[in-house]
Amino acid sequence: MKRHLLLATLTTACLAPLAQADITRVGFATEPYPPFATPDATGAPHGWEVDITRAICAAAELECEIVTTAWDGLIPELTADRIDIIAASLSITERRRQTIAFSDKYYQTPAVLVGAQGIDLAPTAEGVAGRTIGVQSASIHQAYVLEHFPEATVREYQTQDEAHQDLFAGRIDATLADRLVLEDFLASREGQMCCELKGEVAHDDATLGEGIGFGLRQEDEALREALNAAIAEVRADGTYAAITERYFDFDIYGAPVE
Template sequence: MQRRQLIARAALAACALLATAGAAHAQAPDWKKIRIGVEGAYPPFSEVGADGKLKGFEIDLALALCAELKAECTLVQQDFDGLIPALQARKVDAIIASVSITDERKKVIAFSNPYYNTPARFTAKSDAKFDFSPAGLKGKKIGVQRATIHEKFAADTFKQSEIVRYATQDQAFLDLKSGRVDLTLADLVAADMGFLKTPAGKGYAFVGPSYDDVKYFGTGSGVGLRKADEKTLGKKFNDAIAAVKANGTFKKLNDKYFEYDISGKTAK
Protein backbone atom coordinates (compact mmCIF):
# COMPACT_ATOMS: atom_id res chain seq x y z
CA MET A 1 0.00 0.00 0.00
CA GLN A 2 2.77 2.39 0.98
CA ARG A 3 4.59 1.65 -2.30
CA ARG A 4 1.42 2.34 -4.30
CA GLN A 5 0.92 5.66 -2.52
CA LEU A 6 4.49 6.67 -3.35
CA ILE A 7 4.01 5.71 -7.00
CA ALA A 8 0.72 7.63 -7.13
CA ARG A 9 2.31 10.72 -5.60
CA ALA A 10 5.21 10.52 -8.06
CA ALA A 11 2.79 10.22 -10.96
CA LEU A 12 0.78 13.22 -9.75
CA ALA A 13 3.97 15.25 -9.37
CA ALA A 14 5.06 14.31 -12.89
CA CYS A 15 1.65 15.30 -14.26
CA ALA A 16 1.83 18.61 -12.44
CA LEU A 17 5.26 19.32 -13.94
CA LEU A 18 4.02 18.44 -17.42
CA ALA A 19 0.94 20.61 -16.97
CA THR A 20 3.07 23.53 -15.78
CA ALA A 21 5.46 23.14 -18.71
CA GLY A 22 2.54 22.87 -21.11
CA ALA A 23 0.89 25.98 -19.67
CA ALA A 24 4.14 27.92 -19.89
CA HIS A 25 4.57 26.85 -23.49
CA ALA A 26 0.96 27.78 -24.26
CA GLN A 27 1.44 31.21 -22.70
CA ALA A 28 4.64 31.94 -24.64
CA PRO A 29 3.73 34.56 -27.26
CA ASP A 30 3.88 33.52 -30.89
CA TRP A 31 4.15 37.21 -31.87
CA LYS A 32 1.30 37.06 -34.35
CA LYS A 33 -0.05 40.15 -32.61
CA ILE A 34 2.38 42.92 -31.67
CA ARG A 35 1.73 46.28 -29.99
CA ILE A 36 4.23 48.87 -31.16
CA GLY A 37 4.81 52.08 -29.22
CA VAL A 38 5.25 55.17 -31.42
CA GLU A 39 5.50 58.88 -30.61
CA GLY A 40 3.42 60.68 -33.23
CA ALA A 41 5.02 64.08 -32.58
CA TYR A 42 8.41 63.80 -34.27
CA PRO A 43 8.12 64.66 -37.98
CA PRO A 44 9.08 63.36 -40.44
CA PHE A 45 9.54 60.12 -38.48
CA SER A 46 6.10 60.06 -36.93
CA GLU A 47 3.28 62.56 -36.64
CA VAL A 48 -0.48 62.82 -36.67
CA GLY A 49 -1.87 64.03 -39.99
CA ALA A 50 -4.78 66.38 -40.58
CA ASP A 51 -7.02 63.33 -40.85
CA GLY A 52 -6.02 62.22 -37.35
CA LYS A 53 -4.02 59.25 -38.63
CA LEU A 54 -0.40 58.47 -37.82
CA LYS A 55 2.07 58.98 -40.65
CA GLY A 56 5.81 59.29 -41.23
CA PHE A 57 8.92 57.28 -41.98
CA GLU A 58 8.83 55.16 -38.82
CA ILE A 59 5.10 54.57 -39.15
CA ASP A 60 5.61 53.22 -42.67
CA LEU A 61 8.68 51.27 -41.54
CA ALA A 62 6.76 49.70 -38.65
CA LEU A 63 4.05 48.55 -41.05
CA ALA A 64 6.65 47.19 -43.49
CA LEU A 65 8.36 45.24 -40.70
CA CYS A 66 5.01 43.85 -39.57
CA ALA A 67 4.31 42.71 -43.12
CA GLU A 68 7.62 40.83 -43.12
CA LEU A 69 6.75 39.31 -39.74
CA LYS A 70 3.26 38.39 -40.99
CA ALA A 71 1.97 39.88 -37.75
CA GLU A 72 -1.08 41.92 -36.86
CA CYS A 73 0.34 45.11 -35.39
CA THR A 74 -1.33 47.82 -33.33
CA LEU A 75 0.38 51.21 -33.16
CA VAL A 76 0.13 52.74 -29.69
CA GLN A 77 0.83 56.48 -29.52
CA GLN A 78 2.70 57.63 -26.42
CA ASP A 79 4.79 60.65 -25.35
CA PHE A 80 8.46 59.86 -25.91
CA ASP A 81 9.37 59.93 -22.22
CA GLY A 82 6.64 57.38 -21.51
CA LEU A 83 7.61 54.82 -24.16
CA ILE A 84 10.18 52.83 -22.16
CA PRO A 85 7.96 52.77 -19.04
CA ALA A 86 5.09 51.53 -21.25
CA LEU A 87 7.33 48.77 -22.61
CA GLN A 88 8.37 47.71 -19.12
CA ALA A 89 4.74 47.75 -17.96
CA ARG A 90 3.86 45.46 -20.90
CA LYS A 91 1.50 48.04 -22.41
CA VAL A 92 3.47 47.69 -25.65
CA ASP A 93 5.71 44.92 -26.97
CA ALA A 94 8.17 47.01 -28.97
CA ILE A 95 9.12 50.65 -29.58
CA ILE A 96 9.76 52.19 -33.00
CA ALA A 97 10.36 55.84 -32.18
CA SER A 98 13.93 56.92 -32.97
CA VAL A 99 15.20 55.40 -29.72
CA SER A 100 19.00 55.55 -29.89
CA ILE A 101 20.94 52.47 -28.85
CA THR A 102 23.10 53.66 -25.95
CA ASP A 103 24.90 51.79 -23.17
CA GLU A 104 22.72 53.56 -20.60
CA ARG A 105 19.49 52.42 -22.24
CA LYS A 106 20.83 48.90 -22.76
CA LYS A 107 20.94 48.54 -18.99
CA VAL A 108 17.15 48.78 -19.02
CA ILE A 109 15.90 47.42 -22.35
CA ALA A 110 17.13 45.41 -25.33
CA PHE A 111 17.37 46.57 -28.94
CA SER A 112 17.19 45.19 -32.44
CA ASN A 113 19.98 45.98 -34.86
CA PRO A 114 19.98 49.69 -35.79
CA TYR A 115 17.88 50.76 -38.76
CA TYR A 116 19.10 54.36 -39.04
CA ASN A 117 21.90 56.53 -37.70
CA THR A 118 22.20 60.31 -38.02
CA PRO A 119 24.05 62.93 -35.95
CA ALA A 120 22.76 65.85 -33.87
CA ARG A 121 22.94 69.53 -34.82
CA PHE A 122 22.09 72.88 -33.28
CA THR A 123 19.43 75.00 -34.98
CA ALA A 124 19.22 78.77 -34.52
CA LYS A 125 18.49 81.97 -36.45
CA SER A 126 20.49 81.87 -39.67
CA ASP A 127 22.36 85.08 -38.82
CA ALA A 128 23.18 84.03 -35.23
CA LYS A 129 26.83 83.88 -34.20
CA PHE A 130 27.91 81.59 -31.39
CA ASP A 131 31.08 80.18 -29.89
CA PHE A 132 30.17 76.50 -29.51
CA SER A 133 32.55 75.77 -26.66
CA PRO A 134 30.94 75.16 -23.26
CA ALA A 135 32.22 78.54 -22.09
CA GLY A 136 31.06 80.19 -25.30
CA LEU A 137 27.47 79.09 -24.73
CA LYS A 138 27.48 80.17 -21.08
CA GLY A 139 24.11 81.68 -20.18
CA LYS A 140 22.49 80.68 -23.47
CA LYS A 141 19.16 78.86 -23.41
CA ILE A 142 19.29 75.52 -25.22
CA GLY A 143 15.99 73.80 -26.01
CA VAL A 144 15.91 69.98 -26.01
CA GLN A 145 13.29 67.25 -25.98
CA ARG A 146 12.95 65.62 -22.58
CA ALA A 147 14.33 62.09 -22.01
CA THR A 148 16.37 62.13 -25.23
CA ILE A 149 20.07 61.66 -25.90
CA HIS A 150 20.14 65.34 -26.88
CA GLU A 151 19.01 66.35 -23.39
CA LYS A 152 21.71 64.17 -21.80
CA PHE A 153 24.45 65.45 -24.10
CA ALA A 154 23.47 69.11 -23.67
CA ALA A 155 23.21 68.84 -19.88
CA ASP A 156 26.59 67.11 -19.56
CA THR A 157 28.46 69.22 -22.12
CA PHE A 158 27.07 72.72 -21.71
CA LYS A 159 26.89 72.94 -17.94
CA GLN A 160 26.96 76.74 -17.91
CA SER A 161 24.00 76.99 -20.28
CA GLU A 162 20.34 76.89 -19.29
CA ILE A 163 18.87 73.63 -20.60
CA VAL A 164 15.16 74.06 -21.35
CA ARG A 165 13.28 70.77 -21.63
CA TYR A 166 10.16 70.08 -23.70
CA ALA A 167 7.75 67.17 -24.08
CA THR A 168 8.15 67.28 -27.89
CA GLN A 169 10.74 68.63 -30.30
CA ASP A 170 8.03 70.70 -32.01
CA GLN A 171 7.56 72.62 -28.76
CA ALA A 172 11.28 73.40 -28.70
CA PHE A 173 11.09 74.77 -32.26
CA LEU A 174 8.09 76.93 -31.32
CA ASP A 175 10.02 78.46 -28.43
CA LEU A 176 13.04 78.99 -30.70
CA LYS A 177 10.83 81.03 -33.03
CA SER A 178 9.32 82.98 -30.15
CA GLY A 179 12.78 83.80 -28.76
CA ARG A 180 12.37 81.89 -25.51
CA VAL A 181 15.46 79.79 -26.32
CA ASP A 182 18.60 80.75 -28.25
CA LEU A 183 19.21 77.37 -29.88
CA THR A 184 17.76 73.90 -29.97
CA LEU A 185 19.70 70.64 -30.22
CA ALA A 186 18.04 67.80 -32.14
CA ASP A 187 18.57 65.00 -34.60
CA LEU A 188 19.79 66.36 -37.93
CA VAL A 189 16.97 64.78 -39.93
CA ALA A 190 14.21 65.78 -37.52
CA ALA A 191 15.45 69.37 -37.51
CA ASP A 192 16.03 69.52 -41.26
CA MET A 193 12.86 67.86 -42.55
CA GLY A 194 10.60 68.62 -39.59
CA PHE A 195 11.48 72.31 -39.26
CA LEU A 196 14.08 73.89 -41.56
CA LYS A 197 12.46 72.69 -44.78
CA THR A 198 9.00 73.82 -43.68
CA PRO A 199 7.60 77.38 -43.87
CA ALA A 200 8.12 77.71 -40.11
CA GLY A 201 11.86 77.22 -40.56
CA LYS A 202 12.40 80.23 -42.83
CA GLY A 203 15.21 82.37 -41.42
CA TYR A 204 16.67 79.51 -39.38
CA ALA A 205 19.59 77.20 -40.13
CA PHE A 206 21.96 74.61 -38.73
CA VAL A 207 24.74 76.24 -36.74
CA GLY A 208 27.93 74.82 -35.28
CA PRO A 209 29.35 71.30 -35.68
CA SER A 210 27.55 67.97 -35.89
CA TYR A 211 27.68 65.67 -32.85
CA ASP A 212 27.85 61.87 -32.96
CA ASP A 213 29.84 60.82 -29.89
CA VAL A 214 28.92 57.15 -29.36
CA LYS A 215 28.96 57.67 -25.59
CA TYR A 216 25.86 59.85 -25.92
CA PHE A 217 24.38 59.19 -29.33
CA GLY A 218 24.96 55.46 -29.47
CA THR A 219 25.19 53.33 -32.58
CA GLY A 220 21.93 54.34 -34.23
CA SER A 221 18.22 53.90 -33.58
CA GLY A 222 16.76 50.43 -33.13
CA VAL A 223 13.54 48.73 -32.13
CA GLY A 224 13.24 48.83 -28.33
CA LEU A 225 12.33 45.53 -26.66
CA ARG A 226 12.03 43.94 -23.25
CA LYS A 227 15.19 42.03 -22.36
CA ALA A 228 13.16 38.85 -21.92
CA ASP A 229 12.03 39.08 -25.56
CA GLU A 230 15.42 39.77 -27.13
CA LYS A 231 16.00 36.22 -28.39
CA THR A 232 12.47 35.77 -29.75
CA LEU A 233 10.88 39.02 -30.87
CA GLY A 234 14.29 40.65 -31.18
CA LYS A 235 15.45 38.02 -33.66
CA LYS A 236 12.24 38.42 -35.64
CA PHE A 237 12.77 42.18 -35.92
CA ASN A 238 16.43 41.72 -36.88
CA ASP A 239 15.39 39.37 -39.67
CA ALA A 240 12.66 41.77 -40.80
CA ILE A 241 15.02 44.77 -40.82
CA ALA A 242 17.53 42.79 -42.90
CA ALA A 243 14.74 41.77 -45.28
CA VAL A 244 13.38 45.30 -45.92
CA LYS A 245 16.92 46.54 -46.52
CA ALA A 246 17.64 43.69 -48.93
CA ASN A 247 14.41 43.89 -50.92
CA GLY A 248 14.52 47.65 -51.49
CA THR A 249 11.63 48.59 -49.19
CA PHE A 250 13.87 50.53 -46.80
CA LYS A 251 15.42 52.56 -49.64
CA LYS A 252 11.98 53.30 -51.05
CA LEU A 253 10.83 54.66 -47.68
CA ASN A 254 14.13 56.52 -47.19
CA ASP A 255 13.74 58.25 -50.56
CA LYS A 256 10.09 59.06 -49.87
CA TYR A 257 10.93 61.11 -46.79
CA PHE A 258 14.59 62.14 -47.04
CA GLU A 259 17.03 63.65 -49.50
CA TYR A 260 19.94 61.56 -48.18
CA ASP A 261 20.66 58.08 -46.89
CA ILE A 262 19.84 57.87 -43.18
CA SER A 263 20.94 54.26 -42.74
CA GLY A 264 24.48 55.28 -41.77
CA LYS A 265 26.57 58.33 -40.91
CA THR A 266 26.36 59.89 -44.36
CA ALA A 267 24.33 62.93 -43.30
CA LYS A 268 26.33 65.61 -41.52
Protein backbone atom coordinates (compact mmCIF):
# COMPACT_ATOMS: atom_id res chain seq x y z
CA MET A 1 0.00 0.00 0.00
CA LYS A 2 1.33 3.44 -0.88
CA ARG A 3 2.82 5.34 2.04
CA HIS A 4 1.98 9.00 2.27
CA LEU A 5 4.21 11.76 3.58
CA LEU A 6 1.25 13.44 5.22
CA LEU A 7 -1.18 11.24 7.13
CA ALA A 8 -4.68 12.46 7.81
CA THR A 9 -5.55 13.16 11.41
CA LEU A 10 -9.20 13.15 12.38
CA THR A 11 -10.01 14.75 15.71
CA THR A 12 -13.31 15.98 17.04
CA ALA A 13 -13.72 19.70 17.52
CA CYS A 14 -16.52 22.14 18.18
CA LEU A 15 -17.71 24.23 15.30
CA ALA A 16 -15.75 27.46 14.98
CA PRO A 17 -15.71 30.17 12.33
CA LEU A 18 -11.94 30.10 12.00
CA ALA A 19 -9.53 27.25 11.33
CA GLN A 20 -5.90 26.96 10.37
CA ALA A 21 -5.39 27.22 6.63
CA ASP A 22 -3.78 23.79 6.39
CA ILE A 23 -6.62 22.00 8.18
CA THR A 24 -9.49 20.55 6.15
CA ARG A 25 -12.63 20.62 8.29
CA VAL A 26 -14.86 17.60 7.70
CA GLY A 27 -18.46 17.90 8.86
CA PHE A 28 -20.34 14.95 10.36
CA ALA A 29 -23.84 15.02 11.82
CA THR A 30 -24.28 14.96 15.58
CA GLU A 31 -27.20 12.55 15.20
CA PRO A 32 -26.32 8.83 15.36
CA TYR A 33 -26.45 7.04 12.02
CA PRO A 34 -25.15 3.53 12.67
CA PRO A 35 -23.16 1.81 11.31
CA PHE A 36 -21.83 4.83 9.39
CA ALA A 37 -21.19 7.33 12.17
CA THR A 38 -22.28 7.10 15.80
CA PRO A 39 -21.01 9.45 18.53
CA ASP A 40 -19.34 8.04 21.63
CA ALA A 41 -19.68 9.48 25.14
CA THR A 42 -17.42 12.40 24.20
CA GLY A 43 -19.34 13.20 21.03
CA ALA A 44 -16.66 11.84 18.70
CA PRO A 45 -18.21 9.89 15.79
CA HIS A 46 -17.10 6.33 15.00
CA GLY A 47 -18.13 3.94 12.25
CA TRP A 48 -17.59 2.88 8.66
CA GLU A 49 -17.96 6.36 7.19
CA VAL A 50 -15.49 7.83 9.67
CA ASP A 51 -12.91 5.15 8.84
CA ILE A 52 -13.42 5.55 5.09
CA THR A 53 -13.11 9.33 5.38
CA ARG A 54 -9.89 8.92 7.35
CA ALA A 55 -8.46 6.69 4.60
CA ILE A 56 -9.53 9.05 1.82
CA CYS A 57 -8.03 12.06 3.63
CA ALA A 58 -4.77 10.13 3.92
CA ALA A 59 -4.79 9.19 0.24
CA ALA A 60 -5.46 12.82 -0.70
CA GLU A 61 -2.68 13.98 1.68
CA LEU A 62 -5.10 16.17 3.60
CA GLU A 63 -4.90 16.91 7.31
CA CYS A 64 -8.54 16.54 8.27
CA GLU A 65 -10.37 17.57 11.43
CA ILE A 66 -13.87 16.42 12.31
CA VAL A 67 -16.44 19.00 13.32
CA THR A 68 -20.01 18.08 14.15
CA THR A 69 -23.33 19.84 13.76
CA ALA A 70 -26.98 18.92 13.35
CA TRP A 71 -27.80 17.11 10.10
CA ASP A 72 -29.92 19.92 8.67
CA GLY A 73 -27.17 22.45 9.45
CA LEU A 74 -24.42 20.76 7.44
CA ILE A 75 -25.03 22.47 4.08
CA PRO A 76 -25.40 25.94 5.69
CA GLU A 77 -22.14 25.36 7.60
CA LEU A 78 -20.42 24.40 4.35
CA THR A 79 -21.63 27.39 2.37
CA ALA A 80 -20.73 29.69 5.30
CA ASP A 81 -17.10 28.41 5.15
CA ARG A 82 -17.24 26.89 8.64
CA ILE A 83 -16.53 23.41 7.26
CA ASP A 84 -14.85 22.35 4.02
CA ILE A 85 -16.32 18.89 3.38
CA ILE A 86 -19.56 17.17 4.34
CA ALA A 87 -19.05 13.47 5.10
CA ALA A 88 -22.45 12.46 6.42
CA SER A 89 -24.07 10.00 3.99
CA LEU A 90 -25.13 12.89 1.77
CA SER A 91 -26.86 11.65 -1.37
CA ILE A 92 -25.90 13.20 -4.69
CA THR A 93 -29.03 14.84 -6.09
CA GLU A 94 -29.67 17.51 -8.71
CA ARG A 95 -31.54 19.60 -6.16
CA ARG A 96 -28.52 19.70 -3.87
CA ARG A 97 -26.23 20.40 -6.83
CA GLN A 98 -27.96 23.75 -7.16
CA THR A 99 -26.30 24.76 -3.88
CA ILE A 100 -23.18 22.61 -3.48
CA ALA A 101 -20.85 20.35 -5.46
CA PHE A 102 -20.12 16.67 -4.89
CA SER A 103 -17.21 14.31 -5.14
CA ASP A 104 -17.61 11.00 -6.91
CA LYS A 105 -19.73 8.56 -4.94
CA TYR A 106 -18.11 6.44 -2.24
CA TYR A 107 -21.07 4.18 -1.50
CA GLN A 108 -24.62 3.46 -2.55
CA THR A 109 -27.24 1.34 -0.83
CA PRO A 110 -30.99 1.06 -1.47
CA ALA A 111 -33.88 2.59 0.45
CA VAL A 112 -36.23 0.13 2.13
CA LEU A 113 -39.51 0.22 3.99
CA VAL A 114 -39.75 -1.31 7.45
CA GLY A 115 -43.11 -1.63 9.15
CA ALA A 116 -44.95 -3.16 12.04
CA GLN A 117 -45.27 -6.92 12.05
CA GLY A 118 -48.60 -8.36 11.00
CA ILE A 119 -49.91 -5.39 9.02
CA ASP A 120 -50.29 -5.38 5.25
CA LEU A 121 -47.72 -2.96 3.85
CA ALA A 122 -45.80 -2.82 0.58
CA PRO A 123 -43.16 -0.34 -0.69
CA THR A 124 -45.50 1.14 -3.29
CA ALA A 125 -47.96 4.03 -3.40
CA GLU A 126 -50.89 1.63 -3.11
CA GLY A 127 -49.17 -0.42 -0.44
CA VAL A 128 -48.82 2.52 1.99
CA ALA A 129 -52.01 4.45 1.17
CA GLY A 130 -53.62 5.65 4.39
CA ARG A 131 -50.59 4.71 6.49
CA THR A 132 -48.30 6.94 8.54
CA ILE A 133 -44.64 6.80 7.53
CA GLY A 134 -41.83 8.26 9.63
CA VAL A 135 -38.81 9.83 7.91
CA GLN A 136 -35.81 11.88 8.93
CA SER A 137 -36.35 15.56 8.23
CA ALA A 138 -34.50 17.03 5.21
CA SER A 139 -33.49 13.55 4.03
CA ILE A 140 -33.81 11.97 0.59
CA HIS A 141 -36.24 9.52 2.14
CA GLN A 142 -38.55 12.34 3.14
CA ALA A 143 -38.36 13.64 -0.44
CA TYR A 144 -39.14 10.18 -1.79
CA VAL A 145 -42.21 9.68 0.38
CA LEU A 146 -43.57 13.12 -0.49
CA GLU A 147 -43.04 12.49 -4.20
CA HIS A 148 -44.09 8.86 -4.54
CA PHE A 149 -46.48 8.12 -1.67
CA PRO A 150 -49.07 10.94 -1.94
CA GLU A 151 -51.77 9.08 -0.01
CA ALA A 152 -49.57 8.34 3.01
CA THR A 153 -49.27 10.60 6.04
CA VAL A 154 -45.67 11.75 6.55
CA ARG A 155 -44.26 12.29 10.04
CA GLU A 156 -40.87 14.00 10.26
CA TYR A 157 -38.18 13.35 12.86
CA GLN A 158 -34.94 15.10 13.66
CA THR A 159 -33.15 11.74 13.77
CA GLN A 160 -33.82 8.29 12.36
CA ASP A 161 -33.56 6.88 15.89
CA GLU A 162 -36.64 8.89 16.85
CA ALA A 163 -38.55 7.30 13.98
CA HIS A 164 -37.44 3.87 15.22
CA GLN A 165 -38.72 4.69 18.71
CA ASP A 166 -42.14 5.75 17.43
CA LEU A 167 -42.37 2.69 15.18
CA PHE A 168 -41.62 0.45 18.17
CA ALA A 169 -44.23 2.33 20.21
CA GLY A 170 -46.87 1.93 17.50
CA ARG A 171 -47.23 5.65 16.81
CA ILE A 172 -46.38 5.20 13.12
CA ASP A 173 -46.91 2.30 10.73
CA ALA A 174 -43.57 2.29 8.93
CA THR A 175 -40.34 4.12 8.24
CA LEU A 176 -38.34 4.58 5.06
CA ALA A 177 -34.55 4.82 5.28
CA ASP A 178 -31.28 3.35 4.08
CA ARG A 179 -31.17 -0.45 4.00
CA LEU A 180 -28.17 -0.75 6.31
CA VAL A 181 -29.54 1.65 8.90
CA LEU A 182 -32.83 -0.25 9.03
CA GLU A 183 -31.13 -3.65 9.08
CA ASP A 184 -29.24 -2.44 12.15
CA PHE A 185 -32.56 -1.46 13.76
CA LEU A 186 -34.19 -4.80 12.86
CA ALA A 187 -31.30 -6.62 14.53
CA SER A 188 -31.90 -4.75 17.81
CA ARG A 189 -34.12 -6.09 20.59
CA GLU A 190 -36.83 -3.52 19.85
CA GLY A 191 -36.68 -4.11 16.11
CA GLN A 192 -37.02 -7.86 16.49
CA MET A 193 -40.02 -7.41 18.77
CA CYS A 194 -42.01 -5.01 16.61
CA CYS A 195 -41.06 -4.87 13.02
CA GLU A 196 -40.14 -6.47 9.73
CA LEU A 197 -38.74 -5.59 6.33
CA LYS A 198 -41.52 -4.75 3.87
CA GLY A 199 -39.30 -4.36 0.83
CA GLU A 200 -37.09 -2.10 -1.26
CA VAL A 201 -38.64 0.91 -3.00
CA ALA A 202 -38.19 1.47 -6.73
CA HIS A 203 -35.10 3.62 -7.18
CA ASP A 204 -35.51 7.19 -8.42
CA ASP A 205 -32.36 9.23 -9.12
CA ALA A 206 -34.25 12.51 -8.78
CA THR A 207 -35.11 11.91 -5.12
CA LEU A 208 -32.82 9.11 -3.90
CA GLY A 209 -29.79 10.38 -5.82
CA GLU A 210 -26.83 8.84 -7.58
CA GLY A 211 -25.02 7.50 -4.54
CA ILE A 212 -23.31 9.05 -1.53
CA GLY A 213 -20.60 11.65 -2.11
CA PHE A 214 -18.67 14.25 -0.18
CA GLY A 215 -20.36 17.64 -0.21
CA LEU A 216 -18.16 20.56 -1.24
CA ARG A 217 -18.41 24.23 -2.08
CA GLN A 218 -18.93 24.68 -5.80
CA GLU A 219 -15.75 26.72 -6.20
CA ASP A 220 -13.48 24.14 -4.49
CA GLU A 221 -12.57 22.30 -7.68
CA ALA A 222 -9.03 21.37 -6.58
CA LEU A 223 -10.36 19.75 -3.41
CA ARG A 224 -12.98 17.85 -5.41
CA GLU A 225 -10.33 16.51 -7.79
CA ALA A 226 -8.12 15.46 -4.86
CA LEU A 227 -11.00 13.59 -3.22
CA ASN A 228 -12.01 11.89 -6.46
CA ALA A 229 -8.44 10.67 -7.01
CA ALA A 230 -8.28 9.45 -3.40
CA ILE A 231 -11.60 7.58 -3.67
CA ALA A 232 -10.28 5.81 -6.77
CA GLU A 233 -7.00 5.02 -5.00
CA VAL A 234 -8.52 3.44 -1.88
CA ARG A 235 -10.84 1.42 -4.10
CA ALA A 236 -7.92 0.17 -6.21
CA ASP A 237 -5.35 -0.56 -3.50
CA GLY A 238 -7.62 -2.67 -1.26
CA THR A 239 -8.06 -0.12 1.54
CA TYR A 240 -11.76 0.32 0.83
CA ALA A 241 -12.43 -3.42 0.90
CA ALA A 242 -10.36 -3.92 4.07
CA ILE A 243 -12.33 -1.26 5.95
CA THR A 244 -15.68 -2.42 4.59
CA GLU A 245 -15.22 -6.05 5.61
CA ARG A 246 -14.88 -4.94 9.25
CA TYR A 247 -18.50 -3.74 9.11
CA PHE A 248 -20.31 -5.56 6.30
CA ASP A 249 -20.28 -8.91 4.51
CA PHE A 250 -20.78 -7.32 1.10
CA ASP A 251 -19.33 -4.43 -0.91
CA ILE A 252 -21.55 -1.42 -0.24
CA TYR A 253 -20.09 0.60 -3.09
CA GLY A 254 -22.99 -0.46 -5.29
CA ALA A 255 -23.02 -0.64 -9.06
CA PRO A 256 -19.82 0.70 -10.69
CA VAL A 257 -19.93 4.21 -12.10
CA GLU A 258 -20.60 4.09 -15.84
